[in-house]
Amino acid sequence: MLKLFYFFRGYLWIRVSGASAERFINLCGIRHMMLWDIKKEEESYVMCISLKSFFEMKDIVRKTSTKVVILKRIGLPFLLPGVKKRWFFPAFFLLICTVFLLSQLLLWNIHILGNQSISEDSILTFLEEHEVRKGIRLKEVDTELLEKEMRKTFPTITWVSVYLEGNSLTLSIKENDKPIPEETAEQEKLHKEGFLEEPEGMDICANKAGRIVSIVTRTGTPAVQIGDDVQVGDVLIRGRVEIFDNEGNVREQVNVHADGDVMLESSIETGFKTPLMKIVDTETGNYKKYTFSRWGDNYRVWYLFAIPYEEYRAVPHTYAHMGDKLGFTLEFGEMEIREVIKVRREKTQEEYTAELSEMMKEYVATLEEKAIQIKGKNVRIKKNADTVTLTGVLKVQGPFIERKETKVMEEPLDVVDE
C-alpha cells in the first residue's frame, strides 16, 4: 500500500556510501524524510526515498560527506515523459473516463414491478409518450409527474411509486385486485329468464363450408348437430331463445347475442409462387481492410480514400467491445470490405423448396394464430419456365364462424296470451 502511494508520487532507489552513512539516515529521519527498504551492501547502504525527500536532502549529503547514487527511478512522474510518445493511450483512457462519467448522467434501465393486467409494453409506450426512454438525462425525469399521469392513464392502478435508483428508473405498481363490481340494478333488469336480452339478436353463422366437429352453446339456440354438413352463411347458433310455459308452448322469444364454440372441419386450397431465377452477390476475391468503430447500431468506417468498389460486402472483425452492462455498445475493430458482383442464376431444388416451405410455414402459422388446426395436407411443387409453384389442399379444423344479425322469422310463432 505504501509502495503504491509512493508509486503515484514517485520514488528512487539510491545508494549512499561514505564514512557517515548512518548519520545520513539519522538526519533524514530527523527531517521527517521517509526511508524504507534500507539494506547494507558491502560498505554502502541501498534504500528507497521519496522524490520529494530526495530534492530536500542536498544539505544532508553535504553535511555528512556521503555520496548518493541513483540506482533506479520508480513511479508515475518518471513514466509521464514516456507517455508523451504514446499519446493515444492517455487520450483513450480520458475518453473512456469521460464516456463513463457522462453515462452516469443518463438513464440506462427501466424496471417495472408489480404489473399484472397492464402489460409492460403499454407502460413503456406510456413512458415513451411522456418522453421517458433509455438514454435520456436523469434530470429530465419528473417522477412525481409520472406518478400522477400513470394514475390518470391506468385507472386500475391503485398505487404507484416512481423512483430513480442510480441509473435505473423503477416503477413499482399496485393494481386493483378487488373482484369486479356486481352488475347494477339496471343491468339486472335486462336479464330475462337468465338471459341478457338484447334489442337485436345475433346469430353465429358458418363462414366456410364444412362439417360440424363440435358445438358448445353458451347463449342462444343450437341450430346444427355434430356431423352436419353446413354451407357458407348457415346459422349454427341462433341468437334467439324460446321460453316455454308449463304446457310446453312457446311463451315468448328473447333476442340474445349467441355465444358458443363451434368447430368445423373443412379444407383450404392454397398456392404459392416464387420466381425460378435469382440474383446473387458473388465475391470477386478483391478486398480491402479498414478500421471501424461502432456506437449502438451506428457503424463508422474510417478511411482516407473512398471505397473503390461499386458494390461490396462488409465483414467486421471486432477487437474491442465494451459497455454492454452500462446499456450501450462501443466497438472497435477491422472491417473487411469485399467486392461483390451481381450474378443471375437458376435456384437449386433445395433453394426453391426451402423458400416455398417457408411461405407455407408462415401461412400455417397465421392459420394457427386463428386457432385453426391443420389435420392433414397434400402439397405439390411444380417447376415452370419462369416460376416454381406450390399447390395443395389443407385439411383444417377450426372456428370458421362469423356473427350476423338474427333474421326476423317469416312465420310468426304462436304466442300464448296469458
Next chain:
Amino acid sequence: MRKKSIIAPLAESLKLPKDITNGDSIISLTGNEEAWIENYKGIIEYTPERIFLQLKNGRVAFCGRELHIVFYTVEEMRITGIIEEMQFLC
C-alpha cells in the same frame, strides 16, 4: 545508570505511560523475525548481522542474520530478519 527524575515517582503514582514521561523506548518483537522500535534517537551501526541503535535512555543492539530495515522514520522503525540476540547497553 539512568538518572532518577522527580517526575518518575509522580508518573508512577498517576500511572502515566513511561514512554511519554521518561522517554523510554518501546520495542515490540514478533517472534524472532520482526521488531518494531519506537522512541529512538538514531542508528549507530547497521550491518546485516547487527543493528545498533541509540535510544533516549541508552543503546540497544539487535544481533542476528539478514537483518533489514524495512521502514524508517524519526519516530519508529521496523526491522526484519532472524533476530538471535537483543542487548541493552546502558
